[in-house]
Amino acid sequence: MMTSISLLKKNVGIVLEKKNLTKVKARVGLVIDISGSMRPLYKNGTVQRVVEKVLALASQFDDDGILDVWLYDHRYTRLPSVSEEGFQNYVETQILQNDYIPKFGRNDEPPVMRDVIKKYIEEEPSKDPAYIVFINDGGVKRGKGDTIDKAVIDSSKYPVFWQFIGIGDNQFGVLEKLDTIDGRVVDNANFFQINDIETLPDEELYEKLLFEFPDWLAAAKTAGIL
Numbered sequence: 001m002m003t004s005i006s007l008l009k010k011n012v013g014i015v016l017e018k019k020n021l022t023k024v025k026a027r028v029g030l031v032i033d034i035s036g037s038m039r040p041l042y043k044n045g046t047v048q049r050v051v052e053k054v055l056a057l058a059s060q061f062d063d064d065g066i067l068d069v070w071l072y073d074h075r076y077t078r079l080p081s082v083s084e085e086g087f088q089n090y091v092e093t094q095i096l097q098n099d100y101i102p103k104f105g106r107n108d109e110p111p112v113m114r115d116v117i118k119k120y121i122e123e124e125p126s127k128d129p130a131y132i133v134f135i136n137d138g139g140v141k142r143g144k145g146d147t148i149d150k151a152v153i154d155s156s157k158y159p160v161f162w163q164f165i166g167i168g169d170n171q172f173g174v175l176e177k178l179d180t181i182d183g184r185v186v187d188n189a190n191f192f193q194i195n196d197i198e199t200l201p202d203e204e205l206y207e208k209l210l211f212e213f214p215d216w217l218a219a220a221k222t223a224g225i226l
Contacts, residue, residue: 005084008056008202015206016060019214026131027120028058029068031112033136034095036073036104041137041167046198048091053197053205054133055087061131068119071095073105076112078119107139113151113162121158129159129226131213138170148174149181156184159225161216163209166193186219187212 016022032038032047041047051069059065069079079101082090095101113134120130140148152162166172174181175191190212194200220226 004052005056005059005087008053009059011202012056012060012206014203015210018207019210021210021214024061024217025063025128026061027068027126027128028054028061028066029070029116029120029130029132030054031070031072031116031132031134033107034071034073034101034103035107035137035139037139037170038137039104042091042096045091047095047135048089050135050197051082051090052087053202055082055084057133057206057209059084062128070112070116071101071103072109072112073102074108075102075105076115077101078115107136108141109134109136109148110141110146110151113148113155114146117151117155117158117160120160127226129161129217129220132160132162133209134162134164135167136164136172136175137167138172140173140175142173149178152178152181152189153183156186156188157225159220160188161213161220162189163213164189164191165197165209166191167195167197169193169195186216186223186225188216188220 030051055067058067065083066081068081071077071079079094116132164175166175172193178189178191192208
């Protein structure tokens, strides 16, 4: 049966061919900002379509086609994983209609990043790397203590790659300076910003999503991480 995922998978396949990634296996996770400023993007269906676009990538990278999902504001939630069999209305049923999920607070990224690492490194270790798409619309946590850059540095010794996406024209703080973070075993994170994810052609989105991943794979192998 043809679904909205089918065409997306075709576009993923085109980009994987270009980047010689067709034989790469990876577990795919999606972390979505659910702070107050994200409310319109949940209500208008944008976040649902983001889930579908990243699910298409997961279906090509992962044998079981499963996408792991987290939400965060100043709290975090692990959601049920999603597959092609159950993606329709995922955001509406699993998030918006679920009163037990904290939502629409303020930004605090490090705790959810620590939980992502915990799942893939401690709870479910694997020979396959984890590729994490991290959606944020600005206003990232600033200050001292446990910060985004510290979490990125700490995880650089693990088979985890962070692909941050900034949505909108806000300020993204440390995410805009990921390439200058010192103290890492390898460069394990990338960031790009798009004003409107709805208007970006799918093939171009996948080009951006996979721009730095091949370089990380090579560096991680050289460093003995993979």
